[in-house]
Amino acid sequence: MSNNDKVLGLIKGPGENPNEYALVTTNNNLSKIGEFVYYETNKGHIIGRITDKKLIKGLPENFMADPEVTAREISSLIGLTTANFELFEVTVNVNGYFDEHLNCFINPRISPEPGHQVFLVSNSDLTKIINSKKEATVGSATIGSLLTREKNKVPVILNVKNLVSTHLAILASTGSGKSYTAGVLLEELLKPYNRASVLVVDPHNEYDTLQDIIGNPYFETNDYKPEVKIFSPGKINVRISSLTEYDIKYLLPNLSEKMSYYLSVAYKNVSKGKDPDEDSSYLWGLSDLKKELEFLREDNPEAEGTIEALLWRLSSRIGNSKIFSDNKHLPLNELFKPGRCSVLQLSEIDQVEQQIIVSTILRRINKARMDTHKGNNLDPSSESYIPYPVFALLEEAHRFAPANAPSVSENILKTILSEGRKFGVGIGLITQRPGKLNSDVLSQCMTQMIMKIINPIDQNSIASSVESAGSELLKELTSLTKGQVIIAGSAINTPVLCMVRERISAHGGETIDAPECWMNYFNPQNLENRKLEKSVRIRKDKSEKVEGLSI
């Protein structure tokens, strides 16, 4: 940092909280909320973030009584022509001095001297301070630029290692750009300096536009070409033997106690007590489960009605479903590969089945990574041999770990969120209703990207689960606009307000312009086309032949 940095104001004294101080400035434009400032001490420059601002000296309110006349006009009328006579008291939250060896802030816990100058941190210093990674280096993801500075002057670079290992949450209300932000993040993960192995669970078919990156020179080098593989609903299968007893019971709600008992017995018999994930070579299908139930029916004639009903339910729910299969499933080494983004399109799939799909895939990948990491599976030909960390991004995450209802995918999510870091399984949760997301799940995501949220329940949920962002920054939630995001947590040195960069690939989640579509419906060309479609086509009668003569 140099003495050429702009002086913002002078320190007034300690603030209300122990880690705050107040400064006085006349510069309204430079003292933006979220802006980074520093004061000098013998320990170095003590960095802080502006969290609040109030006017302490200004024009009388009476001068603002007539909206047609500005207060400034009245003040100049009585000779107050000086510019910037207003005084602002700005509250600064102290981060501390930045220790480059530890790569973090250390709070000196000494209140600053009143009257000392406070400077604005320069763009170049800020770039070094807020980011733990340099732009376009291995493990970096440039998500946008600092909102309080000129566009693209201070890049916001996430630490991909921390992001994927300690999990991510993208929280935003609908239309505020969460899918767009996730798209930018995925682009960064697929850049040549990251080459990530990513799975996207896409319930709205928004991420197929990621295919634009294929062949794009931004993403390719001589030795690297990223892949984007779309798994449409027809290609998504869940092998029945990979379902747990709980999964099957979840698929068949409201089972009676008797039904539940016989299903448990049949399941244990058919699976031979083996965890489906422990021995993937052991396969069984729906017919095997049904056969076991039929054996039970023979042995227990008094339970014939119960088992019959159970068989019917199994056929109806699992047998008639297109996603469950006796032998087919999504091979893990197909879903997860470095430099590949697999997109699971779940839009046409029933919500319970979506949960089962996510639950089984997460369970399998967690097991596969544990086995590969611990050396239990060293067979490169095995589809469960995954010798690299993986990252799964779940859109509409509240469907998979809802707050007030049990879900089949909730437990595996909790397991991965608490233990996945050790085995290299990262989770990214995207939701527009943080209030509906299980708070235990949300609190385990150590990096948060929070966009505009108005709903007070969702705001409270964030405030209670996301402590790293700080309550002052969360006050900004309602005032954020499209593309503006609060980033906090382990992937960045300090919470920041960021403007998300433009996507290189097309955005698939554009809001439909309904009035434009309705107008288009009455377009003369469309009216004509519909008229033609409805018109009765008169065909010429075929000539008939009577005694060899055509009539």
Add this chain to the structure above:
Amino acid sequence: MKDIRFVNIGKIIKSDSHINYKCRVYGNRESNEEVGEKDYKFGQFVKMKLSNNYTIIGVIYNSQLYNPDYGNFGPRLSNPASDNTIFMPDYIEETAVILDILLVGWLEDNKTNQNIPPWVVPLNTEVTTILYNELINFHKNDNGGPLLAYYNQILMNTGSISYNLLFCIINQLELLVDKQYLNKLELLKQHLVWQQTTLATKV
């Protein structure tokens, strides 16, 4: 406003501070033109010429009647006032009207300055009325709009009548400025009324 005539209303006889001066109004036969009550009013602007280049501008903010016989209830005060001119002309000579004048600016080669003048106004300097055009020029800012940069000076130096004085000045200016500036002056008047009323309530 346009009825103000050019007349020497009196001369400086004393000062209370650098900006507060006292002017004794000319009595009968003391000046070429007889000075009447219409020539010196509360809130009226006056000028004092220092040299060919500098003219001090002030405003009348207070007045006092000087009467050396006040307290002596002898025949001079008990007689009808008309008799005094005949029987006791010396008494008439001893009474006077004293005006308090606050300095609010100066003219320097026809350029106006609304501020405290740096010069001292000498004793016996003649105090003259300001004419319509001079008043307009004195209150114009660089953009042609009205200017009352002495606003705070009046508030701080004229005591309890400061609000009324400003009110009186603004009323005069409303007759002088273009219509487009009237809303500004109106807002300022509202502010004064509010301040005067709320302060009075607090007392």
